[in-house]
Amino acid sequence: MTSGPRLTVAQALVRFLAAQYTERDGRRQRLINATWGIFGHGNVAGLGQALLENQSAMPYLQGRNEQAMVHAATGYARQSNRLRAQAVTASIGPGATNLVTGAALATVNRLPVLLLPGDVFAGRLPDPVLQQLETPHAGDLSVNDTLRPVSRYFDRITRPEALVPAALQAMRVLTDPVETGAVTLALPQDVQAEAYDWPAAFFAERTWHVRRPLPEPAELAEAVTAIRAAERPLLIAGGGVHHSEAEEALRALADATGIPVASTQAGKGSLRWDHPADVGGIGHTGTATADDLARTADLVIGVGTRYTDFTTASHTLFARDGVRFVNLNVAAFDSHKMAAQPLVADARSGLEALTEALAGHRVGEAYEAGYRAGKERWERIVDAAYAAEDDSARPTQTQVLGVLDQVAGDEDVVINAAGSLPGDLHKLWRARSPRQYHLEYGYSCMGYEIPGGIGVRMAAPDTPVWSLVGDGTYLMMPTELVSAVQEGVNLNVVLLQSHGYQSIGGLAEETGAERFGTQYRYRAPDGTYTGDPLPVDLAANAASLGMDVHRVDTVAELRTALRAARASARPTCVHVEIDTAPTAPAAQAWWDVPVAETAARPAARKAREEYERHAATRRRHL
Structure with missing residues (x-):
């Protein structure tokens, strides 16, 4: 085998990733297009140094939250029809465990993302190292093992030469339409920096054919x-x-x-x-x-x-x-x-x-x-839900969708993941192109919408993207707005302010929990969260992170703001105070959310009766 360069494990991995391609239907394209990263002692001198030296071959993207970086990479992969992906690196300890939620989302949705968390020392000399989990019964266990059940492929690279088969297996899984999902290569920080004489063939361009199996x-x-x-x-x-x-x-x-x-x-x-x-x-x-x-x-x-x-x-x-x-x-x-x-x-x-x-x-x-x-x-029902008789009134959630439907172009992408919006969108949105409707509902992860939107915009830079978020979702993960500003990604965030978890509030009401713990309010004298609404100003928060912000209180203002956002070259937030009165059609089918079998409160007892009526209709298809 022809001898190749002497490189560290991290340098070799970056060079290898830059040479991987996919091909389907004769179209060849780069597989790993960029690497998101937040650096700490577990990866700064390994992958950090390697990315610094190879920025032309492997673009680096600076993130603010490890989970959000995975969401951005996942949005990129979905918009790319799983033919392109991104890598994500994080330090050991909390940086690595913050990847778990994003990895679960990618794997549940069968979307490729490559995770490169730092790990504790393979040589065990500094032991325990900062942020290391000590497990008395297993010396080879680290917090990165939490990624095993949410990864489609997992390997820990404890020797330089082990990278060769592991990297090839990682690419196989990422490009396999059956196996794909999150792939994790855990990289001990000492091994990342260790040099090795690599075979030249390891760095040759490699094309992974994405097959289209025919029916038997x-x-x-x-x-x-x-x-x-x-x-x-x-x-x-x-x-x-x-x-x-x-x-x-x-x-x-x-x-x-x-x-x-x-x-x-x-x-x-x-x-x-x-x-x-x-x-x-x-x-x-x-x-x-x-x-x-x-x-x-x-x-x-x-x-x-x-x-x-x-x-x-x-x-x-x-x-x-x-x-x-x-x-x-x-x-x-x-x-x-x-x-x-x-x-x-x-x-x-x-x-x-x-x-x-x-x-x-x-x-x-x-x-x-x-x-x-x-x-x-049904289309007449949609028309009624979208319609706003008074342009000077505060819009309902479905009227927001109606105005957005008027403003958005056929190729625009609408992104959502959680709350009551998935139900309204699934019933009402009139999708006009294959990738216009982007709902992450396999994991329904609050916080996906903003970083996911960034990933979509990177995959389709000329496509307007609308990230629809409620106030609860926004509070989960607004941090990547800073990344959108930094990278010049003109993402449009439509922020619907309803002062609480309205979706779960409605579900709690239906199941006898009476909207308990779902409102963003001060405590009342009786100790419950039923006082005045909290004086949060999410529009000011978005502006403080560098976004252009439009404050909207009426249907007419909403229409003007959405048009301005779509025309802008800057990341823009449209903050909408909505009328929370229900205007969407009711659910047309049941969802099994178990209700307490015994309860003291009448609402829960009544909900249990309704639950048993529906549960009796469940069947197994055999």
């Missing part, structure tokens, strides 16, 4: 037979449609067969909202049209979906006796869910194969006319 003929034939026999088929588009760039293939199938298409939170936008077959979101946050179709469907065709409990309404939604499932998924694990007929394949390859095999087949005219009429009825 027997599985395809069984799926086609099931679809042809169905009288009321319903297709559910999940996030795999986007990751595979299968939107056109899905549209072709819907055009040819007339099968209605509902979407999960991750799959929304797979069809444009005004396509005749698009019936909107499905499940607890779905539309009446999609959920009614689900209750009466005799065949459900899942494409790239994980069938989470929101999608299935906690296994109460697909209610027809004898309902069967066909699952097209690149992951065999997901394709077998719901006791389905599996169709293990890439989403685009599978949809194209189905369209060809179903040539001449179309659903019945009455069924097609029925769901189209339901779609029209």
Whole structure:
């Protein structure tokens, strides 16, 4: 083997990462495009020094919070259809453990991100080192082991030569559409700085082909037979449609067969909202049209979906006796869910194969006319939720969405993750392009929206991005606004001020907890948090972090502010005091949130009665 340069482990890793590429459908692009980093004693003299020397080959991005850096990298990967990714480095101890939430989010959502936390000394001479966890029963355990269960691949590099196989395995997992998620290479701080004579081949450009597996003929034939026999088929588009760039293939199938298409939170936008077959979101946050179709469907065709409990309404939604499932998924694990007929394949390859095999087949005219009429009825509900009769009034949350719908362009990206907005958006937002709707609802992590928006803007620098956050989410993680200002990322943050956790407040009311602990208020004389609202000024906070800020109190001011934000080249926050009166349609399906079986308060007893009524309708699909 040809001898290569003598470099430290950190220098070798940075050089290796700069030479990795992905390729799909003949398009080749850089895999790891940048590294986010916050430095401490666990990585400053290793990866910090290596990044300093290699800034032209590996751009460095300065973050403020380790969790937020992972969110930014995850948003970047999703916007890039998992073909590009970013790395994140943090010091040992709290820097490393702050990565855990972000890693869980990436892995739950099947999105690639490379984590490079510092670790304690492999040589054990300074032991215990600053911030080291001492575990009497295991000498090789460190806080980085908390990343094991939330990583798709984990390795600790305790010798320089171990980096070679570990780095190759890391790239394999990052680029595998089935295995991808968070990948962790824990780097002891002494090993990072240790020099080694590396093989030259380790640094050669390497292209990782992202495969599109075709469906197996027997599985395809069984799926086609099931679809042809169905009288009321319903297709559910999940996030795999986007990751595979299968939107056109899905549209072709819907055009040819007339099968209605509902979407999960991750799959929304797979069809444009005004396509005749698009019936909107499905499940607890779905539309009446999609959920009614689900209750009466005799065949459900899942494409790239994980069938989470929101999608299935906690296994109460697909209610027809004898309902069967066909699952097209690149992951065999997901394709077998719901006791389905599996169709293990890439989403685009599978949809194209189905369209060809179903040539001449179309659903019945009455069924097609029925769901189209339901779609029209729902769009009138959306119009009513969006409408504001008085431009001088304070807007409701759904009216904010209505104004944003008027201002945003077809390619703009709308980002959200938590609170009541995911429900309103899933039911009401009219997605006009494949990547316009960006909901992180696999982990539904408060604080994702701002750093996630930065990652999306970096992946698509000419695309306006709207991060929608409530005041509770904003307070979780506003720190990366500083990064947006520093990098000149003109992110638009729409901050809805409602003075508390309104989403959980509503859920608490429904489940007998009576909005306990969900309002941002002073304590009242009786000790409860029912006094005056807290005098927080989040608009001033955003301005103090360097954002341009528009304060909005009316619908008319909102429209003007959103237009100004979209036209601005600066990071901008639109702070909206909203009317918290509910104007969104109610949930169209159930969600299983267990209610106390015994309770002293009447509200909880009543909620338990309602819970038992719904829980009785749960079923296992076998």
